Amino acid sequence: MKKWLIMLLTVMLGLLGLAGCSNGETTSGDAKDDKVEITYGVWGKAQVPVINDVIKLFNEKHPNIKVKVELTPYGQYFQKLETAATGGAMPDVLWMNGPHIAQYAEGKVIIPLNDLIKKDNYSLDNYPKSLVDLYTVDGKVYGIPKDFDTTGLFYNKKIFDEAGIPYPDDTWDWNKLKEVAEKLTNKDKGIWGFGAMMENQGGYYDLIWQNGGHILSKDGKQVGFDTPEAIEALKYNISFIKEGLSPTLAQMTETAASELFISGKLAMKLDGSYMVPDYRVNPDIDVTIPPKGKNRAVSIHGLSNVIAANTKHKDAAWTFVKFLGSKEVAEEFAKSGVVIPAYNGSQDMWLKSVPNMNLQVFIDALEYSNPLPSVKSTGEIWQYETDVLKKAWAGEESVEDAVKELSKKANEALSKN
Amino acid sequence: MKELPLQVEVKSKKVFKVSNLTKTRKRSDYFWAYLMIAPTMLGLFIFYLWPIVQTFYFSFTEWGAFGQYEWTGLDNYKRMLEDTNLIKSFKNTGIYIIFTVPIGIFLSILVAVLLNQNIKGKSVYRTLYFLPVITMPAAIAMVWKWLYNSDFGLLNYLLSLFGIKGPQWASDPKIALYSIIVVGIWSGIGYNMVIFLSGLQGIPKTYYEAAEMDGAGPFRVFFTITMPLLSPVIFFVSIMSLIGAFQVFDLIFMMIGKSSTALENTQSIVYLFYQHAFVLNDKGYAAAIAVLLLIVILIITAIQMVLQKKWVHYD
Incomplete structure (x- = not known):
């Protein structure tokens, strides 16, 4: 019985080897035909x-x-x-x-x-x-x-209808977003008004730009996270969590905010157009222009x-x-x-691909979009953003302390270029 | 194997010739033996030993983009002294080891002894206990991640039936490490159990029969017969699981999100190594961490080897 098994294994291994050979032969054959x-x-x-x-x-x-x-x-x-x-x-x-x-x-x-x-x-x-x-x-x-891809404000129509609140539109600003998020938050039903994710594109970068701040200085030598505009934008974002209008960071790492949104637990969420394929599975989800801060701004990438x-x-x-x-x-x-x-x-065709969403906002955003900064150490800086900002997001550290640490690390990385 | 007839011939007068023949035969035996193990040895040298040498060398360098590096001497090791993350990761790994290794060994001995009895369906139980071992760590982590989910997980649902609001098992910085320890113990029991089972079956039945005749109770039998005779196996398992626990990575990588605040309190040495080597592209420093880990494991294993003389019985 055992011998029989060993024989079988040997034969199988041999066959595998043969298969390998035959593969090699076909590729070399292809090369001869200029393929x-x-x-x-x-x-x-x-x-x-x-x-x-x-x-x-x-x-x-x-x-x-x-x-x-x-x-x-x-x-x-x-x-x-x-x-x-x-x-x-x-x-x-x-x-x-x-x-x-x-x-x-x-x-x-x-x-x-x-x-x-x-x-x-x-x-x-x-x-x-x-x-x-x-x-x-x-x-x-x-x-x-x-x-x-640019950013839009995705929202769940059903949650708005049930609360009797009109859908978001281009008159909205930061205060209005907060006000409606408060109204839509419903602890009994387990619904949050807004998902304050810790994402840079389609998240806090957009808000910093909307507040008149910058991510990278013009000479590319310093990050702008520790400017008053950026601090205010980050605080605005985190305030949704502090006031119970958004799931906490821990909740969003355990269950992705996008999944909460698709399953109707979140009323509104800023996100890039790359999320359209995920969100179109829920017919209640539509999208509109992001609320205005001091400026109108979104990221483009x-x-x-x-x-x-x-x-x-x-x-x-x-x-x-x-x-x-x-x-x-x-x-x-x-x-x-x-x-x-x-x-x-060719974008017109894309607009028609998901008829129940107002995809035009993503094309319109081209007019007021800011490209994501790109320098040699961007990858490293992004890592520091996650490592440091999460402490502010979780409320373990003040935004001021977090951006101080982040700016120090990021500026060091920039100086290495 | 063929030594016996040769020894007989040594006594005869043709000693010289015969031993010459033995030598050549032995030499050709060696040749074939080495030829047979050559493929494995070659693999071992290329994929294990050479990288170890290289890692050692790289721990004295600093890396730039795309494989450029320069010699920086002891800089990486100096940097370690001030790296609070490294100290924290050693602490995390230490806690992980202190819990998983002793508890894991205790539970697997317990399970092995129980499954060594003549109970009904013991092979079914053995299979069940062994299942986590043949399951991919990634799959284990995904299932436990869901069990631990604070809003939609099974664990907190069960607690909610009793009116208890369960904690955030995998994202509360104070609890997350212990949640991982539970998974680590659970997934390791099966493998150790099989080794203990084979150890138990190697203990001659006569000892137990003699003990029974002398009227020893089950606990007495366990501590005076089973434990001492099992001690070489316990020693082997404790060395292996200690080394395994030092290298814990996949469970943490899969279960703790990158943006989770629990990461600082859960990241192990190998996780920190991964972070520096592949995320921050700081391969020189990562190599230094790997070398440090190697040295620590070597020292602890050496200590174990010395201490074993006191408690391991070979006979």
């Missing part, structure tokens, strides 16, 4: 079905370039990429975000696209200028904009496709990146409703 395989590194799971459709379209035109999608969740994406970059094993084409572009461009692990753009007369006028600028480092363009410096198939990678930047692909993404495509004019 290349490139990898595409992404982190958005919700977008993978669309990406697969896009690759199918791409292969109709370029059957000799095979594209393999490598999905890594965002939490690990940049950790993995950092290691891959060190070992020269990055995907040929990959997603890049604003906070990391400076680090990767200055580290020379992704390639500038200027020469390729020039050679092919590729037009960058098709994308919002703020997004092209975001991916320009030292005058060189490194990424072709893929999509963008968008991803781009970049090419790794370690790619062995630069031409194929560029062909794919160009295709991803085309109107055809933008419309494919727009139809699916998962993201707002960056290609000018």
Whole structure:
């Protein structure tokens, strides 16, 4: 009996080895037929079905370039990429975000696209200028904009109807938001008026800008968290928790605020347009323009496709990146409703993708949006924000003390550049 | 194995020739033996020993972006002396060890002794106790995270039936570490239990029969026969679980959110190492933490080796 089992295992192992061999043979065979395989590194799971459709379209035109999608969740994406970059094993084409572009461009692990753009007369006028600028480092363009996201005030219509309160609109300001949040909070039903999350994009960054503050000084040498405007904005955000109008930070780490919102436990929530695919499952959820502080302001951010410096198939990678930047692909993404495509004019289709939400607010926000700051140490600063601000959010430390510590750490990180 | 006939031949006059033959045969035996273990040894060298050497080297360097590093001498070790987070993480890990190792060993001996009796369906129980071991730590953490959820978790729901408002098990800074300890003990019992079971079955029945004849009660039997004869196994398990407890990471990583204020009071040494190596990209300092951990584990294991002479019985 035992011998029989060992035999079986040996045979299975042998077969595995054989399978490995046969795989190797096919790839080398492909190379002979001038076929290349490139990898595409992404982190958005919700977008993978669309990406697969896009690759199918791409292969109709370029059957000799095979594209393999490598999905890594965002939490690990940049950790993995950092290691891959060190070992020269990055995907040929990959997603890049604003906070990391400076680090990767200055580290020379992704390639500038200027020469390729020039050679092919590729037009960058098709994308919002703020997004092209975001991916320009030292005058060189490194990424072709893929999509963008801005902030809106999501709200649950059902909770408003039951309380007999009119829906939020463009007349709202900070005081009004607080006032309505108080009215909507219902301890017996377990409903909170507002979700004061600890997120920078679509959260406290937006509020700091609305209050006339800044995140990064113009010379990029100092953070603005310890300015009176920023302190006031953070205090306003945290006051919702202190007054019992929002779940506590602990509650929101145990059960994500977005889940509380979808299940009707939260009446209002500021969030980026990237949450639309999640929120559309609840037909009661709509979105409107965020309330005004001293100014009207939201954050804008968008991803781009970049090419790794370690790619062995630069031409194929560029062909794919160009295709991803085309109107055809933008419309494919727009139809699916998962993201707002960056290609000018293709946004109309996106608006129709979720008919019961007023998605126009995200497009209108382009007029008063601020790009997320991007410097070499952005990743590190974000880590400090989480580590330090959570103490203020949990009420363990005053906002003043927290921003003092945060600014000290962040400014140190900035001075290392 | 073939030593016996050779020894006989040594007595004869052809001693010289024979021992020569033995040597060559032994040499070829060695050759084949080394050839057979070569794949494993190669893996061990490439994936374990070489990284240890490299980690040691990197602990004297500071890292920039994308693999550039420079020699900074003892800077990383000097920095450790002032790092309050490091001290705190040692404290957290210490508390974790103090609770999980003794309680875990005690409970697994208890379970092993009980399941060593002739009770009905003991293999079912053994399987049940062993299940957490073959379950992925990530899955264990996800299930417990839900059990511990303060608003929608099963634990607080049960408490609410008795009119008690349960605490925030996994996010109250004062409680979270103990919540993790419970999961750590629970998920470790099965593995230790199996080792203890095999140890128990190695104890000859005759001792128990003799004790029974002399009229010893079950507790007397346990403390004078079972415990001493099981002590080598207890020693082995305590070393292994101590090393395992020193390296606790996945439960904390999965159960405590990054924005949770309980993180400072739960993060272990390995968690801090991970944070520096992969989040803050501070690989030199992370390597220094790893080296420190290695030294601490070495010292504690050495102390255990010395102390074992006092209480472990080999016969």
